[in-house]
Amino acid sequence: MAISFTEENYLKVIHRLSEATSEDISTNAVAELMQTKAASVTDMLRKLAEKGWVNYQKYQGVRLSVEGEKIALSIVRKHRLWEVFLVDKMGFNWDEVHEIAEQLEHIESDQLINKLDEYLGFPKTDPHGDPIPNKEGILPELAYSHLSDIKATKTCKLMGVAQDSAVFLQLLTKLNLSLGAKLDIQEINEFDRSIFVSINDASPIFISHEVAKNILVKILA
Amino acid sequence: MAISFTEENYLKVIHRLSEATSEDISTNAVAELMQTKAASVTDMLRKLAEKGWVNYQKYQGVRLSVEGEKIALSIVRKHRLWEVFLVDKMGFNWDEVHEIAEQLEHIESDQLINKLDEYLGFPKTDPHGDPIPNKEGILPELAYSHLSDIKATKTCKLMGVAQDSAVFLQLLTKLNLSLGAKLDIQEINEFDRSIFVSINDASPIFISHEVAKNILVKILA
DNA sequence: AATAATTTTTAGATTAACCTAAAAAATAAA
DNA sequence: TTTATTTTTTAGGTTAATCTAAAAATTATT
Incomplete structure (x- = not known):
């Protein structure tokens, strides 16, 4: 069946929200990511449901059908x-x-x-x-860990990020943090949850909790 | 200024038609290439004129403005x-x-x-x-010649085609005619304007006038 | 459990790109 | 130069995706 760019974007957004939770996705959550109004989302959800790509009952939220999941994954x-x-x-x-x-x-x-x-x-x-x-x-x-979840001094490898925004990625680049970088955690500060860490054996620096939350690592030792 | 896919396609089509003639382009010609109705074209031409991308006077046909030409060429x-x-x-x-x-x-x-x-x-x-x-x-x-315009037994090199349809291109492929192929014209038949030609030194074959019209060549000797 | 707050949906409009049918203008033919 | 034909435009409607404002349903709070 024919699909529009807009429909593809809705499916992609519902998929992204579904990855973070097992609950049904709310109209408002979709509206926020689609940068549109809840009323527009309601219209679209009804349409997507008619096409069989989502399961939707009004006031109950939405989730992808098997078919919708397939489409979303092909876009990803x-x-x-x-x-x-x-x-x-x-x-x-x-x-x-x-x-x-x-x-x-x-x-x-x-x-x-x-x-x-x-x-x-x-x-x-x-x-x-x-x-x-x-x-x-x-x-x-x-199955990678969020750097922010690590509780002890460990050695890790940077495997991914939880956010694609340009400002965040540029900050990582400035810190010399790219995919595969080695991270030696020296200290975790209780006060602000910042992490004192050596990147690729350089002299250690501080990384804020906010940044650490968006860094995915594999624990090596 | 923002431009839609549809607007881009209209500019592209007007550009293509303008290459073949120095006259203004008719509404119907645009409609045919856009696979739409003349009434829809009229609407769009007015819009494109408002945006400054074409010069359009009703009943007088259309041509690209300098700005429109620039956009069309960037799409090409x-x-x-x-x-x-x-x-x-x-x-x-x-x-x-x-x-x-x-x-x-x-x-x-x-x-x-x-x-x-x-x-x-x-x-x-x-x-x-x-x-x-x-x-x-x-x-x-x-400045290449159409194979169909050549009047004598010459040697040419295939430099381009005047049509991109899959059926035509597949026929050329079947005839072993690809970009750069050498064509030795043996005979031009007055009767049906077909051409007897050797392709890359193979034994000569007949090529119809219809096909020859869509083959662009450089004359080598 | 009743009321307040929030979320979601409905109702009614808007815009872009298209349509059909009819009117108007341009071109061709008698 | 009239008349006929063709081309183009206008008028009025449709569909997809959006909006605002108001109504309805759900959830949270006394």
């Missing part, structure tokens, strides 16, 4: 593969690619996206460490 | 660069890329298109031999 797949292309092949920085990928994710051609996947060497994650769903729409669950 | 540039990408990097055949490029040409990012240009090695023509406008929107005029 396209978005993340294009991000890899933009960084690996076009030479963009990781904080510059989100907006362009938002456009490219709507290009419709299974053949193209599978050829692109191959051309990029079947990458497992995008430049922010987010996993890329495969052709069958299966998204490997990567 | 994007379309043709993406076609090169699809063929050279993604491994598509020249008859498979038009529809995908129709989507990709609307991606908005000057940075991306200039990086893509560089990545592809600043190609001069697309996979069909059509010239690619440069960053400044200047389209090099390539």
Whole structure:
């Protein structure tokens, strides 16, 4: 069935909200991410439900149907593969690619996206460490920890970020924090929950709790 | 000023029609290429004129303004660069890329298109031999002959095609006619204007006038 | 449990891009 | 130069996606 860019964006947003919770997604939550009004969302949810892509009962919130989930994952797949292309092949920085990928994710051609996947060497994650769903729409669950959740002095590897905003990514770049960076936690301060950490064996610096919350790491030792 | 996909497509179509003639473009001609009705075209032409992208007087036809020409050429540039990408990097055949490029040409990012240009090695023509406008929107005029216009037994090189339809391109592929192919004209038949020609030194075959009209060549000898 | 606050939905409009049918203008033919 | 034909425009409507304002349902608070 034909799908519009707008419908694709709604499915993508509902999918993103569903990842964070097992509860139904509220109209307001969708409205906020779609940067639109709740009334518009209500209209669209009814339409998406008619097309069979979401389960929606009025006043009860919404969730993706199996079919809707499939569509959402194919958009995520396209978005993340294009991000890899933009960084690996076009030479963009990781904080510059989100907006362009938002456009490219709507290009419709299974053949193209599978050829692109191959051309990029079947990458497992995008430049922010987010996993890329495969052709069958299966998204490997990567169980990484939030740096902010770590309670002891450990050595970790930066595997991803929980936020794609340019300001955040630029801050990480300034701190020399990129995918794969080694983090030696020296101290965790109870007072402001800031972390004193050495990055790639450099002299340790302070990282705020706010930043640590958005950094995903694998614990090495 | 903001521009919609639809507006971009109208400007592209008006540009294409303007290349073939120096006269003003008729509403009906635009309607046919846009696959829409004349009444819809009238509405859009008024809108495009208000935005300053075309010069339009009712009942007098339309032509691009300087600004409109600039926009149209930037779309053509994007379309043709993406076609090169699809063929050279993604491994598509020249008859498979038009529809995908129709989507990709609307991606908005000057940075991306200039990086893509560089990545592809600043190609001069697309996979069909059509010239690619440069960053400044200047389209090099390539003066090639239509194979059908050649009146004597000559040796030529295939430089482009005047049509991008998949059926036509697939026929050329079947005849072993690709960009750069050598054509030795053996005979031109007065009766049906068909051409008896050797392709890359193979044994000569007949090519219809209809096909020859859509083949662009450089005369070598 | 009743009331207050919040969330969500309905009702009615708006805009972009399209449509059909009819009117008007331009062009071609008698 | 009238008349006929074709082209183009106008008038009025439709659909998708949005909006504001008001009504209804849900949730939270006394």
